[in-house]
Amino acid sequence: MATPLPRDPIADARLNWERHGWSDVAAPMAAITAIMRTQQILLARIEGVLKPFGLTFARYELLALLSFARSGALPMNKASALLQVHPTSVTNAVDRLQQAGLVLRSPHPTDGRTTLIELTPEGRTLAKRATAALNSEVFAQSGFAEHDVDQLIGILGTFRRNAGDFSE
Amino acid sequence: MATPLPRDPIADARLNWERHGWSDVAAPMAAITAIMRTQQILLARIEGVLKPFGLTFARYELLALLSFARSGALPMNKASALLQVHPTSVTNAVDRLQQAGLVLRSPHPTDGRTTLIELTPEGRTLAKRATAALNSEVFAQSGFAEHDVDQLIGILGTFRRNAGDFSE
DNA sequence: TCCAAACCCTTGGATGTCCTAGTATATTGC
DNA sequence: GCAATATACTAGGACATCCAAGGGTTTGGA
Numbered sequence A, B: 001m002a003t004p005l006p007r008d009p010i011a012d013a014r015l016n017w018e019r020h021g022w023s024d025v026a027a028p029m030a031a032i033t034a035i036m037r038t039q040q041i042l043l044a045r046i047e048g049v050l051k052p053f054g055l056t057f058a059r060y061e062l063l064a065l066l067s068f069a070r071s072g073a074l075p076m077n078k079a080s081a082l083l084q085v086h087p088t089s090v091t092n093a094v095d096r097l098q099q100a101g102l103v104l105r106s107p108h109p110t111d112g113r114t115t116l117i118e119l120t121p122e123g124r125t126l127a128k129r130a131t132a133a134l135n136s137e138v139f140a141q142s143g144f145a146e147h148d149v150d151q152l153i154g155i156l157g158t159f160r161r162n163a164g165d166f167s168e
Numbered sequence C: 001t002c003c004a005a006a007c008c009c010t011t012g013g014a015t016g017t018c019c020t021a022g023t024a025t026a027t028t029g030c
Numbered sequence D: 001g002c003a004a005t006a007t008a009c010t011a012g013g014a015c016a017t018c019c020a021a022g023g024g025t026t027t028g029g030a
Helices: A009-019 A023-053 A057-068 A076-083 A087-099 A121-137 A146-162 B009-019 B023-053 B057-068 B076-083 B087-099 B121-137 B146-162
Strands: A073-075 A103-107 A115-119 B073-075 B103-107 B115-119
Touching (some): A009 B146, A023 A057, A023 B023, A023 B146, A057 A076, A057 A103, A057 A121, A057 B009, A073 A076, A076 A087, A076 A115, A087 A103, B009 B023, B023 B057, B023 B121, B057 B087, B057 B103, B057 B121, B073 B076, B076 B115, B087 B103
Antiparallel strands (some): A073 A115, A103 A115, B103 B115
C-alpha cells in the first residue's frame, strides 16, 4: 500500500450508510467490509513470505494439509472438503504442485473414481520450511493483541458454524 | 458448501500446530485462517445477491463509491485508493461497467493524465437497487451478534490502521 | 442382473487480483 | 526553457476461484 489515507474509508462508508437512512445495517456493513479488507492485507503478507519458496497460499494450504495426514496422502475430494474450496481449485493446485515435484497423484486402491494426492520428500521438506517462515514472519507478528485473537477465534467460529461449515 | 464437516477444520489445524511445538503461534494462525474463511463465505453470499443485477462485488463497490461522490464522478486513481485495490483492477471494473452502460469515462478538465469515472443514470439506479438488496439480504442478516459486530469493527479497525491503511 | 442415479475428477470459460512494462502528461530543478 | 523525474492509465501475463459440462466408476433399486 502506498500512502495511508487521511481517513478510514470504511468508517466513511458507514457514515454514508447512516446518512442515507440505513443506520440499522451500517454497522454490519462496516464489519463485513473490514473483514474483506483485512483478508486482503493478510493474504498479501502471506503470499509475500511464500513467494521465495515458489508457493502461493492455495498451494501451501494443500501442502500443509498433506503434511499433517498420517499417511501423507489424501483423496482429492477430501482435500477439497477440508480446505473448503471448489474441487477445480484443488485440481489446479495439484497440477502445479505436481509439476514442481512436490506432490504425486496415485490411483485409489479400491475406488477407481478417486485420486490420491501424495507428498513427495521434497514436498514434505518444503512444507516444513514454508511453515517455519509463515510462523515467524506472519503469525508471530500478526498485529492482533492476544486478547483480540481469542475474540476473533470465538466470533468467527460461531459465524462459521452458523454458516454450515461444521456441526459440532 | 455441501455437507457440514463433523469437526471444525480450523480448530483441527490449531491442534496440529500445537502438536508440532508451534503453540506460541497456533492461536494467531487460527484467527487468520478463520478470517480467510469468513471472507470467502461472505463474498459468496454477496456475489449471490448481486448476480441477478449483473454485478460482481468489485463492480458494485465501484458503483457504490461513485454514488456517494458529490458530483457522481471520481478520478480513477482516487477510486483505486479509496477501494484499496490495484489500479489495474479499477481499469478492469470500469471497462465492464462502461460496456454495461453504467459508467462513463471522461477526461479530467485540467489534468490530461487523469480519467474521470462518471455514473450514468442507469448506473445510479442500479446502485440503489443493488444496495437495497445487499442491505436486506446480507447486512441485515449478517449472522453476527450486535455485540460481536462492534468487537469486529474495533479489532479490525486497529489492525487496518497498524497495517498502514489510514492515519487517523 | 442391470440400468439409472450418484459420485469423482478434469476441461474450458468467465472474473478478479496482482505485477511488470509501456505510453502519455505534469511537475521539478537546473 | 528543457531535460529528468514523477504520476496516471492501460496492455499483457500469471494465478486463483467459481460454474457448467463431460467422461469414467460405483452404487442401489427394480
